[in-house]
Amino acid sequence: MTTQKEVTIYDIAEALDLSPATVSRGLKDHPAIRKDTRKRIVEKARELGYQHNSFASNLRRNKTNTIGVIVPRLNSYFMSTVIAGMEKVANAGGYNLIISQSMESVDKEVANVKTLFNSRVDGFLVSLAYDTEDLSHFDMVLDKNIPLIFFDRVFEHPKCISIVIDNFKAAYEVTTHLISQGCKRIVHISANLKRNVYTDRLRGYKAALLDHNIPYDEKLVFFNNLSDQAGIEVSEAILKMEQRPDGIFSSNDACAVSCIRQLKLAGLKVPTDIAVAGFNNDPLSKVIEPNLTTVNYPGQEMGELAASTLIRRLDRLEGANLNTMVLRHDLIVRESSLKKG
Amino acid sequence: MTTQKEVTIYDIAEALDLSPATVSRGLKDHPAIRKDTRKRIVEKARELGYQHNSFASNLRRNKTNTIGVIVPRLNSYFMSTVIAGMEKVANAGGYNLIISQSMESVDKEVANVKTLFNSRVDGFLVSLAYDTEDLSHFDMVLDKNIPLIFFDRVFEHPKCISIVIDNFKAAYEVTTHLISQGCKRIVHISANLKRNVYTDRLRGYKAALLDHNIPYDEKLVFFNNLSDQAGIEVSEAILKMEQRPDGIFSSNDACAVSCIRQLKLAGLKVPTDIAVAGFNNDPLSKVIEPNLTTVNYPGQEMGELAASTLIRRLDRLEGANLNTMVLRHDLIVRESSLKKG
DNA sequence: ATAAAAAATGCAACCGATTGCAAAAAATAT
DNA sequence: ATATTTTTTGCAATCGGTTGCATTTTTTAT
Numbered sequence: 214m215t216t217q218k219e220v221t222i223y224d225i226a227e228a229l230d231l232s233p234a235t236v237s238r239g240l241k242d243h244p245a246i247r248k249d250t251r252k253r254i255v256e257k258a259r260e261l262g263y264q265h266n267s268f269a270s271n272l273r274r275n276k277t278n279t280i281g282v283i284v285p286r287l288n289s290y291f292m293s294t295v296i297a298g299m300e301k302v303a304n305a306g307g308y309n310l311i312i313s314q315s316m317e318s319v320d321k322e323v324a325n326v327k328t329l330f331n332s333r334v335d336g337f338l339v340s341l342a343y344d345t346e347d348l349s350h351f352d353m354v355l356d357k358n359i360p361l362i363f364f365d366r367v368f369e370h371p372k373c374i375s376i377v378i379d380n381f382k383a384a385y386e387v388t389t390h391l392i393s394q395g396c397k398r399i400v401h402i403s404a405n406l407k408r409n410v411y412t413d414r415l416r417g418y419k420a421a422l423l424d425h426n427i428p429y430d431e432k433l434v435f436f437n438n439l440s441d442q443a444g445i446e447v448s449e450a451i452l453k454m455e456q457r458p459d460g461i462f463s464s465n466d467a468c469a470v471s472c473i474r475q476l477k478l479a480g481l482k483v484p485t486d487i488a489v490a491g492f493n494n495d496p497l498s499k500v501i502e503p504n505l506t507t508v509n510y511p512g513q514e515m516g517e518l519a520a521s522t523l524i525r526r527l528d529r530l531e532g533a534n535l536n537t538m539v540l541r542h543d544l545i546v547r548e549s550s551l552k553k554g
Numbered sequence: 555m556t557t558q559k560e561v562t563i564y565d566i567a568e569a570l571d572l573s574p575a576t577v578s579r580g581l582k583d584h585p586a587i588r589k590d591t592r593k594r595i596v597e598k599a600r601e602l603g604y605q606h607n608s609f610a611s612n613l614r615r616n617k618t619n620t621i622g623v624i625v626p627r628l629n630s631y632f633m634s635t636v637i638a639g640m641e642k643v644a645n646a647g648g649y650n651l652i653i654s655q656s657m658e659s660v661d662k663e664v665a666n667v668k669t670l671f672n673s674r675v676d677g678f679l680v681s682l683a684y685d686t687e688d689l690s691h692f693d694m695v696l697d698k699n700i701p702l703i704f705f706d707r708v709f710e711h712p713k714c715i716s717i718v719i720d721n722f723k724a725a726y727e728v729t730t731h732l733i734s735q736g737c738k739r740i741v742h743i744s745a746n747l748k749r750n751v752y753t754d755r756l757r758g759y760k761a762a763l764l765d766h767n768i769p770y771d772e773k774l775v776f777f778n779n780l781s782d783q784a785g786i787e788v789s790e791a792i793l794k795m796e797q798r799p800d801g802i803f804s805s806n807d808a809c810a811v812s813c814i815r816q817l818k819l820a821g822l823k824v825p826t827d828i829a830v831a832g833f834n835n836d837p838l839s840k841v842i843e844p845n846l847t848t849v850n851y852p853g854q855e856m857g858e859l860a861a862s863t864l865i866r867r868l869d870r871l872e873g874a875n876l877n878t879m880v881l882r883h884d885l886i887v888r889e890s891s892l893k894k895g
Numbered sequence: 896a897t898a899a900a901a902a903a904t905g906c907a908a909c910c911g912a913t914t915g916c917a918a919a920a921a922a923t924a925t
Numbered sequence: 926a927t928a929t930t931t932t933t934t935g936c937a938a939t940c941g942g943t944t945g946c947a948t949t950t951t952t953t954a955t
Binding site: 219221222223233234236237238240265266267268269270271272273274 | 910911912913914
Binding site: 219264265266267268269271272277279286287288289290293294296297300304309310311312313314316324328330331332333467470474496497500501502 | 605606607608609610612613616618620627628629630631634635637638641645650651652653654655657665669671672673674808811815837838841842843
């Protein structure tokens with residue numbers, strides 16, 4: 214059973230006694246082709262089982278119709294909804310996605326950029342790894358003017374578009390909410406400040422404290438990788454504090470959930486003894502008891518927006534001067550932070 | 555700022571006064587090239603900033619070095635670990651992954667197959683959608699002898715390899731465990747029986763009952779999509795039963811978790827009144843109270859195995875007669891099912 | 896030194912779609 | 926009927942790496 218030969222435009226041309234050029238044009242609504250000729254071409258193509266060969270096309274046009282995606286990890290609810298959104302838009306626009314994970318490491322991120330660059334993707338959609346310091350590994354991409362869009366974990370760059378939510382405002386809202394519930398000593402669990410999402414949330418936290426005349430105490434701010442384990446460690450630290458905090462604002466849900474579990478094990482009551490809020494609206498937040506107050510933001514839409522913005526640029530329609538796009542978010546209040554009513 | 559022209563093997567050939575053929579061979583350890591010639595070629599390539607052009611190569615070799623992946627959804631912990639495993643192996647072997655989601659719908663799955671087929675992926679890794687009835691949409695793939703490997707949700711086909719765990723045995727173990735804890739009326743939550751994972755688990759459930767002289771009662775078996783909502787509905791049905799079940803074995807964790815929550819709301823004690831077990835070892839299982847008894851199976855390894863098996867076939871090394879590969883699983887017993895000590 | 900065998904390199908024809916420009920065909924004007 | 930314009934179609938080069946086969950160079954044998 215050998216692989217039968219492919220049907221090419223030459224076969225169609227021969228069958229119809231036309232030139233390959235005409236067939237090529239006929240196959241994609243070129244204006245200089247008679248309607249009935251086009252119809253004959255399309256029909257014959259179908260009849261012969263013609264399948265467009267994108268390598269040949271790519272080679273000639275120097276375009277792959279492929280988008281390279283780099284994310285820290287796929288295995289969060291948020292990220293998978295982002296990808297779902299990208300996929301939807303990309304498919305509709307005739308693009309394929311090549312997705313790779315940096316596993317939160319710059320080194321892997323650098324390798325991924327190289328791989329995708331060598332695969333000649335037409336554009337990049339990137340959410341940065343935990344410890345990426347600068348954008349030098351994207352130089353080869355930017356030097357060739359390949360469009361690069363950051364989402365969620367972004368990095369300011371004159372040539373790149375950023376798609377984010379207002380992390381400052383969201384964090385401000387969360388903190389204000391905790392304060393409104395009577396919290397006076399609020400722990401904030403943050404992560405690498407190289408990442409906008411964490412600096413902005415920290416800023417929002419500080420601003421809210423300031424606006425409510427609560428002194429900022431740096432001993433209440435923890436920096437870690439927001440993992441389950443980190444949550445356990447923070448909880449232990451909290452339990453050892455002389456003056457016990459009465460609120461926790463974690464930069465993600467996984468860590469918040471881990472804190473709740475650990476604090477409950479130690480006999481504390483959430484939210485009575487200590488109120489807790491997270492970030493991301495992960496499905497976990499609805500399973501933990503008490504259900505977790507958190508910030509929801511639209512992964513699917515962020516993915517769709519990132520992909521459609523990139524595709525518009527690729528198709529030369531627009532986008533040269535665009536800089537930042539900000540999506541809406543919502544504070545979702547659940548029992549974990551409700552000390553009153 | 556125009557895109558500067560690419561460096562090609564012709565440029566290298568000219569610079570070294572060699573033929574493009576020699577350069578092409580030198581660039582990829584062809585045995586018929588002198589080591590020092592190869593070294594000169596590689597050095598000059600680096601010096602000129604040469605970048606391999608895979609279209610040209612693809613076109614000539616009729617190979618894309620790309621693997622098409624179709625999964626029901628990305629947004630489960632299991633699936634993202636599978637993908638992570640595939641990505642690791644694929645990258646190491648010089649392949650790219652194009653990932654698409656069927657969103658549990660045949661129609662989308664059919665569309666995805668077409669898209670990937672047209673992108674000329676070298677092989678397929680597929681986990682079937684919820685309602686896929688048959689494999690006819692893969693005919694074009696199989697007719698061209700493009701390798702197709704199913705994982706997790708598989709379908710028997712003479713030309714395809716399947717990678718699975720022993721769902722029958724795992725379900726048998728879960729059920730036996732529940733029985734050993736004193737359960738006599740065990741509900742089983744199943745899903746579309748077109749999917750092997752669900753039929754096999756149902757069979758395992760039945761076999762365990764039989765082996766322990768517990769009559770099979772079809773009123774205790776529910777069929778749904780294993781969603782949160784489904785869990786709520788099952789719980790309500792359970793609460794209405796005259797003779798209340800004392801155990802639940804759900805085919806996934808999400809649904810099991812949802813059941814626990816709902817049953818607790820209704821005042822039942824888990825596991826005292828009713829023991830619960832799930833399947834998949836999702837992170838949720840460690841958050842729900844009581845922690846959920848479940849079956850762990852290695853997503854990462856399943857992904858790695860699927861990818862490496864496919865790549866071995868693509869590289870013509872082997873695999874023509876392979877049919878099924880079975881991975882190990884573990885029963886993880888947690889509090890949700892421990893009625894005794 | 897010469898012949899034979901082995902190793903290294905080059906030639907040139909691919910792979911299949913695209914596209915600028917020329918040529919042919921059809922439509923319109925003179 | 927001829928010239929001019931407008932539509933259609935075709936020619937042929939191009940994209941850049943690959944590979945079977947021929948040729949040249951080097952090594953080994955005689």
